[in-house]
Amino acid sequence: MSSLLTGLDIRSIVATALTGMVGTYTYSNGATETALKATDGAYRGAGQPWAFGPEVPKVTGLEVVIELDVEAPEYQPYMGSDYWIRRRAGVTLKQHTITATVRPAARALVKALNRPDVIGLEIGPRVSRDSRVDNIETQSFTFLYSTED
Amino acid sequence: MPGAASGTVLATPDARTREMFVAIVPNDTTPTALPEPVTITVNEAGGQPASATAAAMTIDSVSLPISMQVGQRLEFKDASGTYLFEVTAVVASGTRTEITGIAREGIPDNATAKFPTRVGLVLNIDTSETTGTSTFSTFDHNGTSEVARGEGEQSITSAAGASYYNAGLETIIYAQRAGVDVVWVIEQPNPDADAFSKPPYEWGVGVVNDVSSSGGVNDKLQRSLGISVKGGIKYVAPVKTP
Numbered sequence: 001m002s003s004l005l006t007g008l009d010i011r012s013i014v015a016t017a018l019t020g021m022v023g024t025y026t027y028s029n030g031a032t033e034t035a036l037k038a039t040d041g042a043y044r045g046a047g048q049p050w051a052f053g054p055e056v057p058k059v060t061g062l063e064v065v066i067e068l069d070v071e072a073p074e075y076q077p078y079m080g081s082d083y084w085i086r087r088r089a090g091v092t093l094k095q096h097t098i099t100a101t102v103r104p105a106a107r108a109l110v111k112a113l114n115r116p117d118v119i120g121l122e123i124g125p126r127v128s129r130d131s132r133v134d135n136i137e138t139q140s141f142t143f144l145y146s147t148e149d
Numbered sequence: 150m151p152g153a154a155s156g157t158v159l160a161t162p163d164a165r166t167r168e169m170f171v172a173i174v175p176n177d178t179t180p181t182a183l184p185e186p187v188t189i190t191v192n193e194a195g196g197q198p199a200s201a202t203a204a205a206m207t208i209d210s211v212s213l214p215i216s217m218q219v220g221q222r223l224e225f226k227d228a229s230g231t232y233l234f235e236v237t238a239v240v241a242s243g244t245r246t247e248i249t250g251i252a253r254e255g256i257p258d259n260a261t262a263k264f265p266t267r268v269g270l271v272l273n274i275d276t277s278e279t280t281g282t283s284t285f286s287t288f289d290h291n292g293t294s295e296v297a298r299g300e301g302e303q304s305i306t307s308a309a310g311a312s313y314y315n316a317g318l319e320t321i322i323y324a325q326r327a328g329v330d331v332v333w334v335i336e337q338p339n340p341d342a343d344a345f346s347k348p349p350y351e352w353g354v355g356v357v358n359d360v361s362s363s364g365g366v367n368d369k370l371q372r373s374l375g376i377s378v379k380g381g382i383k384y385v386a387p388v389k390t391p
Contacts, residue, residue, distance in 0.1 A: 077165065078165075078271050078272060079168055080165070080267075082310075084310070119367050144367075
């Protein structure tokens with residue numbers, strides 16, 4: 001069953017690929033943490049991004065958001081009780097620093113996700129800054145992985 | 150689940166309740182009776198160690214319905230995983246306490262397998278049962294031809310996920326490549342589990358004619374399966390609960 005991944009594996013793959021590139025969340029009391037969060041609470045891992053409840057932290061640098069089940073999972077039943085499940089996860093990169101870009105992180109992420117147990121990788125467009133108001137550069141990725149999780 | 154016997158509605162059973170089992174048989178032989186699957190349980194203190202060469206493995210005493218042939222794969226399972234066993238020496242039918250083969254990874258004590266081996270990850274089990282006919286005119290046929298019965302043809306087509314641990318599928322692939330016959334058993338939906346303790350079975354001997362594999366880059370790896378039936382499909386009626 002070595003080809004199966006879990007949500008935690010996905011978080012680990014992304015975090016490892018982007019080591020040294022991820023920016024910082026800063027809360028109103030001065031506390032800081034790495035700007036990498038998973039929208040599924042079970043997979044946030046160490047350093048709860050929402051330790052301060054609904055407060056929206058100030059972000060500097062690259063923010064990484066992992067979303068699990070961005071589409072309904074694929075499910076294939078077989079005769080008897082055999083089956084498989086594939087989930088589609090998403091990663092969004094947001095570059096908050098106006099003089100920087102998501103490109104290095106996007107390259108690293110594609111390399112990390114280009115692996116045999118991750119299939120159907122779809123790379124979204126790099127949405128560039130339009131104005132001083134809309135000053136975040138973003139790029140999203142989605143992919144399928146087989147899981148029992 | 151009450152079926153047609155105890156209900157008022159004649160319901161169509163779900164195809165998913167069918168399962169297929171296979172075993173290798175010596176060419177041109179047919180078991181004398183339905184080889185109803187039995188459970189084989191590992192009886193090795195500490196489990197059967199992994200080995201790339203053949204070794205004997207002790208099992209709980211079990212009565213094999215047919216002999217176990219070289220090339221048969223067994224899918225042992227326990228709560229933590231699935232383990233493949235490749236039979237390398239013939240085991241005669243009847244009560245046995247040992248089988249010989251290769252366990253490429255260790256098999257835990259008390260892990261169990263079915264023999265004949267269940268084919269797992271099966272997408273469909275389709276049977277074709279046709280009778281060839283020819284029509285001919287008679288002198289005074291009143292517009293209707295006479296029909297003569299020709300040769301019948303029976304086959305099974307299926308498709309299954311191509312996992313290494315899918316021992317039934319691996320057995321079929323071995324049989325195709327080694328040119329040996331298989332006996333196949335299809336467990337049919339139990340018409341009424343309250344009335345019958347054993348479901349009906351269809352079974353027979355056949356030649357594997359297709360084990361083609363397929364799978365694009367985003368697909369699950371799978372194999373199509375084909376078996377040409379030799380000597381006809383046999384039917385065993387369900388057994389009433391005592």
